[in-house]
Amino acid sequence: MMLNNFLLLGAVLFCTGVYGVLARKNGVLVLMAVELILNAVNINLVAFGAFNHTIAGQVFALFVIAIAAAEVGVGLAIVLLIYRNRRSIDVTEIDLMKG
Template sequence: MLLNQFLLLAAVLFSIGVYGVLARRNGVLVLMSIELILNAVNINLVAFGAYHGTVSGQVFALFVIAVAAAEVGVGLAIVLLLYRNRQSIAVDEVSSMKG
């Protein structure tokens, strides 16, 4: 198999994820898009690991999965807090940093 086919798939997923992060308004959907980005990275890690014949890629992918779990946990807690304070999870309404 070509290395490229995995890398290209990852590139597509990554770009879709970026689009989702920027275009979605619902906090939960933004978090889902971040998961897409992380998965794209994981594909790259595993593919390169196989390409170079080492297990390091897999190990790093496992670490990324663990970090993603932590990220979703904290992210959802923040969204929950947001909802509790504002009765809405629309991320574009959170603009108290406006200069």
């Protein structure tokens, strides 16, 4: 198997995720796009681990999964809080930092 196949797949997923983060209005959908980015990273980690014959790739992928779980938990809690305060989860409406 070619290492590059996996890396390019990761790159495609990453860029799709970036597009989702930038273009989506709904807060939950933005979080889903972040999951795509994290999975792209994980594919890279495991592929490099297999390529270099080191277990560290898998170990770090597992850490990333654990951190992703924490991120989704806190992220969804924030989305819920926004929804409760504004009756909407449209992230384009949240512009309190407007100069």
